[in-house]
Every structure is written in structure tokens, then in C-alpha cells.
Amino acid sequence: MQPLKTLIIYSPKIYNKLNFDTMKKQTKKIAHHRIVNLNPDEISDPISVAHDFFSSSRLPSHLKMLKQWRNDAAFASEAPKNCDGASLLYQYELTIKLLEAAWLLKDKKLGKILTDSKKDTDIAKRHIKSERKKLHDYPEHLSIREIIKPSAVLKEIFSMYQLDAFQKILNIWLHDALSNSFIEESLTKAEVITVYEQLVKLFEAMWLISQRVIAKA
Numbered sequence: 143m144q145p146l147k148t149l150i151i152y153s154p155k156i157y158n159k160l161n162f163d164t165m166k167k168q169t170k171k172i173a174h175h176r177i178v179n180l181n182p183d184e185i186s187d188p189i190s191v192a193h194d195f196f197s198s199s200r201l202p203s204h205l206k207m208l209k210q211w212r213n214d215a216a217f218a219s220e221a222p223k224n225c226d227g228a229s230l231l232y233q234y235e236l237t238i239k240l241l242e243a244a245w246l247l248k249d250k251k252l253g254k255i256l257t258d259s260k261k262d263t264d265i266a267k268r269h270i271k272s273e274r275k276k277l278h279d280y281p282e283h284l285s286i287r288e289i290i291k292p293s294a295v296l297k298e299i300f301s302m303y304q305l306d307a308f309q310k311i312l313n314i315w316l317h318d319a320l321s322n323s324f325i326e327e328s329l330t331k332a333e334v335i336t337v338y339e340q341l342v343k344l345f346e347a348m349w350l351i352s353q354r355v356i357a358k359a
Contacts, residue, residue: 176306177246179239189252191243192352195236201279201349207233208341214319216334227320234316237341238309244348245305248296253351255290266290277353281346283339288347295347299340311337 177185184191195204211230255266263286270289274280281289288295303311314329315337329337 176309177242179235180242184239184243185246188243188246189352189355191239192348193356195240196349196352198236201281201345204233204236204345205342208237208338208345211315211319212334212338215315215329216318216331230316230319234312238312240344240348241305241308241312244296244344245300247351248293248300251291251293253292253354279349281350283342284346284350288343289350292347292350295343299344302340303337308337 180188180191199207207229211233214230255269267286270286284292284295311329315334318329
């Protein structure tokens with residue numbers, strides 16, 4: 143005869159305390175990574191942030207603005223500004239929110255093309271070719287592997303820079319793009335390019351995830 147399992151019954155007061163403690167731990171985890179720009183609905187449904195981001199402008203427009211922002215941040219004292227202040231601030235706010243949403247989604251397997259093994263690469267390529275024809279825009283900077291599993295891009299990006307590091311970097315970018323003088327913590331041109339390349343991949347990966355979630359709904 144198997145031993146009886148112990149059944150623990152919590153009183154409502156204890157249960158509520160346990161539930162509250164769990165929520166506190168989750169809140170601390172989120173606060174540690176500075177999720178400060180998303181409202182509660184966006185935190186519970188971060189993919190909605192990606193939908194809103196690409197509803198505001200198409201992927202090529204976001205990439206064009208990002209490139210202008212990069213140039214203004216990297217060459218702030220050497221060339222005329224490409225972005226006006228209001229547009230740049232708006233892009234900054236959108237990008238910060240997209241980064242926070244991406245951090246919340248990085249451990250999810252959203253938007254993946256289902257393949258069983260490396261032998262299915264040809265099947266995946268055919269799917270990508272068909273998908274490319276159906277959609278107005280398509281990523282140009284992601285590898286086949288990244289297009290198959292765009293959520294892997296999010297993990298890779300945050301392995302290079304933590305969320306709070308990205309937030310600090312974009313604050314510096316914003317200052318440098320709007321100012322004719324660099325602040326003490328300004329990035330080198332090489333560092334700006336590195337961050338820019340990661341943001342391009344972020345935009346394209348989040349766009350793919352957004353489109354595939356919409357198509358699946």
C-alpha cells in the first residue's frame with residue numbers, strides 16, 4: 143500500500159498571504175529589470191506592444207528612423223541633425239516600450255516555424271518564401287535560423303545587453319541626437335553601431351512575431 147500523501151489546507155488568510163508573496167516576488171523581478179514604461183495591461187499582454195509599435199509605422203519606416211537616430215547619436219557634433227526633436231522623442235518612447243515588451247517575451251516561443259529537425263530546413267525555406275510573398279515587408283537582416291525562430295533573437299540581444307543597459311544607452315542616444323555636445327557617458331561610434339545592429343534585429347524579430355501571432359489568431 144502506498145503511503146498517503148499529506149494534504150495541506152491553507153486558511154484564506156494564509157492563502158492570501160502566499161498569493162501576495164508570490165505577486166511581490168514577480169513584481170520585484172520585473173522592477174529589477176526596470177519595466178517602468180508599460181502599463182499593467184501591456185505587462186500582462188506584451189505582444190500588444192509590438193502590435194501597437196507596427197501600427198504606428200511600417201517596419202521600413204521604423205528602420206529608417208532608427209538609422210537617422212543612429213547617425214545623429216554617432217555624429218552629433220559633425221553633421222546636421224536628421225531627426226526633429228518631437229519625432230525623435232516619440233521614436234524613443236516607442237522603442238523603450240518595445241524593448242521592455244521584448245524582455246518579457248524573450249523566454250516565450252512565439253512566432254516559431256514548427257520544424258522537427260535540421261532536415262526540415264527546406265520545408266522552412268519554402269514556408270519563408272511563401273510568407274515573404276504574402277506580407278508587404280519582410281526582415282532583411284535576420285538569418286534563416288532567426289527567421290524560423292525569432293524569439294531566439296530576443297534572447298541573444300539580452301545576452302549582450304541587459305534591459306537596464308539598453309534603457310541607459312537609449313537615454314544617452316536621445317541626449318546626443320538632440321544636443322551638439324556629447325555627455326560624459328557618450329558611446330563611441332563603434333558602440334553606437336553595435337547597439338544599432340541589435341535594435342535592427344529586435345525590430346525585425348518583433349515584427350515577425352507580431353505578424354505570425356496575428357496570422358495564427
